[in-house]
Amino acid sequence: MDKKATRKSPRGDSRRRAILDSALRLFSERGFNSASIADIAADVGMTQAGMLHHFPSKAALLLAVLQEREERNQKAKSESLERGFDYLSTFLRTLHTNERTPILVQLFAILSAESIVQDHPAHDWFVERYREVAASMTSELAAVFDQSKLPAGMTLEAFARWIIAVADGVRLQWLLDPTAVSRETSMIQFFTILRPYMRDPDMHISLDEPSQEKRR
Structure with missing residues (x-):
């Protein structure tokens, strides 16, 4: 089980990094209220459900940024x-x-x-x-x-x-x-x-x- 988690970790970290980078850019360009979860998910090529797996809410993503x-x-x-x-x-x-x-x-x-x-x-x-x-x-x-x-x-x-x-x-x-x-x-x-x-x-x-x- 540990080996499996280790194999998945780099990909998960990469996706999390991509989400943070996208949110940083879109929030700075449009503000928090105008940049939606859908916008960020589309920007990183993920579904909204997939993105919310890493950050459970838009507010949580903002605070992480x-x-x-x-x-x-x-x-x-x-x-x-x-x-x-x-x-x-x-x-x-x-x-x-x-x-x-x-x-x-x-x-x-x-x-x-x-x-x-x-x-x-x-x-x-x-x-x-x-x-x-x-x-x-x-x-x-x-x-x-x-x-x-x-x-x-x-x-x-x-x-x-x-x-x-x-x-x-x-x-x-x-x-x-x-x-x-x-x-x-x-x-x-x-x-x-x-x-x-x-x-x-x-x-x-x-x-x-x-x-x-x-x-x-």
């Missing part, structure tokens, strides 16, 4: 930090990597906007995702900013939410007109405004490889 994107970003983030990049440079590198696949950026922008409606299947996922990102970034920024330098009433969580908001806002402008704005440049300029509050105001924030000294 979103989760895969997050897992890719988390993996890239971990690898960047391990290579010696500071947190803000790692943030820039994640944006830069995502922009190499505009369809993923577009997918996230469309679905995050659609999910504002509370009965959208990704509503809770996005609410929790932003909570987790804000909490994680707030924690990471403690090593970047000197809280004693912050203006009265200002918190690291506020800085975190500003960074997220600027990145999201510039993302929308970049998607509408890629020639109008650079997310990398915009974020570096924003970080420059925040330098007076950093522990090391001269910290080098960029996509460049960290020096050998910093890697040690």
Whole structure:
């Protein structure tokens, strides 16, 4: 029985991969509500019943697509930090990597906007995702900013939410007109405004490889 399952696994993984890739593309082009199970099944050459064997519902497929994107970003983030990049440079590198696949950026922008409606299947996922990102970034920024330098009433969580908001806002402008704005440049300029509050105001924030000294 194990051998039989092993023989079937590669084919099943291949079909699952094809479904995810198709859903990613169609959701990003049409939005979740306009891309149907029938559209995705036809795109990958499967019956709807066959596709639902891998993903029991359209909502389950949507969440799988979103989760895969997050897992890719988390993996890239971990690898960047391990290579010696500071947190803000790692943030820039994640944006830069995502922009190499505009369809993923577009997918996230469309679905995050659609999910504002509370009965959208990704509503809770996005609410929790932003909570987790804000909490994680707030924690990471403690090593970047000197809280004693912050203006009265200002918190690291506020800085975190500003960074997220600027990145999201510039993302929308970049998607509408890629020639109008650079997310990398915009974020570096924003970080420059925040330098007076950093522990090391001269910290080098960029996509460049960290020096050998910093890697040690």
